[in-house]
Amino acid sequence: MRHVIIGAGPAGVVAAETLRKLDPDSNVTMLSHEPEPPYSRMAIPYYLVEQVGEQGTWLRKGDGYFENNGITVRTGVKAEGLDTQAKQVKLAGGDTVPYDKLLIATGSHPIVPPLPGVDREGVHTCWTLEDSRHIIERAKEGSRVVLIGAGFIGCIILESLVMRKTRLTVIEQQNRMVPRMMDDRAGGLIKKWCQDKGVTVHTSTTVESIDEGGDGHPLAVRMDNGESAQADLVIVCVGVKANTAFLEGSGVKADQGILVDRHLQTSVEDVYAAGDVAQGLDFNTGEYTVQAIQPTAADHGRLAANNMAGYPLKHQGSVNMNVLDTLGLISTSFGMWMGVDGGDSAELYDGDRFRYINLQFKDDVLVGGSSLGMTDHVGVMRGLIQSKVRLGKWKERLKNDPTRIMEAYIACTQAIGHNARVLSA
Template sequence: MARRYVVVGGGPAGVVAAETLRRQDATGSVTLVCGEPGPPYARMAIPYAMSGKIDEAGTWLRKEWDHYEALGIQLLHDRVAKVDPDARRVVLAGGGELPYDALLIATGSSPARPRIPGLDLPGVQSCWTLEDLRRIDPMLRPGRRVLLLGAGFVSCIILQSLVQRGAKVTVSCGSSGRMVRSMMDETAGGMIMRWCRAKGVEVLTAGRPTAIERREAGLRVTLDSGQSAEADLVIVGTGVRTNTAFLQGSGIAVEDGIVVDRYLRTSVDSIWAAGDVAQGFNCCTGLREVHAIQPTAVEHGRVAALNMSGTPTEFGGSLSMNTLETLGLISCSFGQWMGRQGGEQVRVVDQEHFRYLRLEFFDGRLVGANTVGMTNEIGIIRGLIQTRVRLGGWLDRLKRDPSRLAEAYVACAQGV
């Protein structure tokens, strides 16, 4: 009998999984349940659509409108409200249900909303979906005051697009007082902050928001430091949480995300998970972590689908890696950039030219890095960390002169 595959979530993980399932099994039915209207799209393209570099269609993951139909993948625009593993079916929010033989959960994550009054006022927005962008877009006019609540990775990407649209941007870093705290150390984050200020962005370093009110002059956000800021538009970027609420009662184990094994299987038979919603293996540490980046989502989707369709395939583990462009300054974080206990590090800081390199070593290998204002080294650093190559004598040479990264890479690849 033809197998019934159901994929929940039309992001990069779900789309790649559905396509892989079709390639692997020509006769099974593949249903992709998309929780948002319109063709599946990439969230990472939203900042480009915001700045006007691409139009909405440019965010679509597959450009031909009949791509899914041509592959025999059924797109269903609905949300899954419940998973019932005993009956092997999912219940849809719009009514009805879908039986499955193999089910993939690829529902990603959503912005976490701080519990403060005023969050539902017009002009207070998250920036996560195309629908969010459609609401924000008409409010963006040159000179408009935009306050970004939160200074994480996504906020800092949006910041660039807002400035490109002529907005007058203020960033509130929250209680940590730091920018991109989860991917950069204090030196790198501080450099990015100084760069932003030099480019005319106001950065507030103290205080969590406690309330948003509408005043005559616009929206006023009060911080627990006593400071306040006024804006025409407030974009809330104060963290994310995985979309797992609908799994309650299913028995699927959830920690920071859905717990998966090396085959992307969940704790429940015939159910897999992939992408931002999954807590999969880190290639360097072997620990389970949520790595909320598109390359991980795509690889999760592919590997999960191979396993669902009967080709046992181990997931090699993901590398946490983020590249950020903030008003022209490029910064990167790789793996265990914060270092490991008992490890060694080397840092080169050039505050004047906004250049920074921090390399973290452990057990004779490169395990993490932060860079600011340096782009040539990105591929090399990634290669050294991901291949887990032993540096041998190059460890001491790199500690003395980290600019010899390229030489080290070539020599280690040749086993010299």
């Protein structure tokens, strides 16, 4: 059996390892179009501040790890097409790779908006190690950096840019920072936090063009509010898009991402998809969406590999969630943090202390939540959402004090003493 995986991110690596375990006699080959060993984009912000070297970003660190585990990794090879009839992957340069079972884990790529001047020297996306090297080169102490887009990726590298002592301007089209993760109030607090730390933040502002700069700065970013920000480096972080272009003509159907069933099989037999490229089942909505988050990629990888190895496993849906550290202000979001129709919510807002927590219920079950300025026990929101634990009287208690979420979980799932009588009897 020849298992071929296109892509060497978390979904690809977890799938390769799972296949190795479940199907020991098979060949497992991973194809990566980047030259580096499999690495994690999640580690890039820490690479940018030189907290870790390149090796610190690697998904697996042991010497010869993949080799020793019988996983062939081919780096620097780009899949350009797929022939699902002949069952082979077409590589750039004309080579082909035959497969019996194929996993597409090609991830996504950053969107570059069609702005005038976006192709100027000094304008970069922030997605790969290669991008990071360019950014490190230009983001020197005192240099002017303009970050276009304050979504998740923009906000996560924002800290790195401040730590590199650049003079930073952030421009976001929507009315708040991280609009897909935080509501108005929490997003507003993040903005204020950044401004207090010396970052210039423009929200509800659109970039019109990237022009030639002056005063020794090669670039100038012109905004629709009439202002212009000079820059030595412009970083574009306006979102990502699934890497599906190479599938044209293959018969593998895609929408926002590759369409998969609950076994993560695509519209073509023996072809599976996982991670950012897959439009997988969302635990909360029951709909198929691209979540593009690390835990979902790992889930997908493991599940797809089980199915590829002949151990059918159905996807129960992944909870969409995120955690973000913006200059030390930590935010999280889980599931239906924006609420559901006919639902109910609990909220606590302490703007002066940059604290916020919001819980969303359907009946007495937690379906979503978000927090700001909390680091302890935040994962329990995921646990309560995914286990659909009924909160009973704890729902009212949480409405009075949503910070008691961990107590609610413990009280609803562990014995807190009402069985002491039974035990001592």
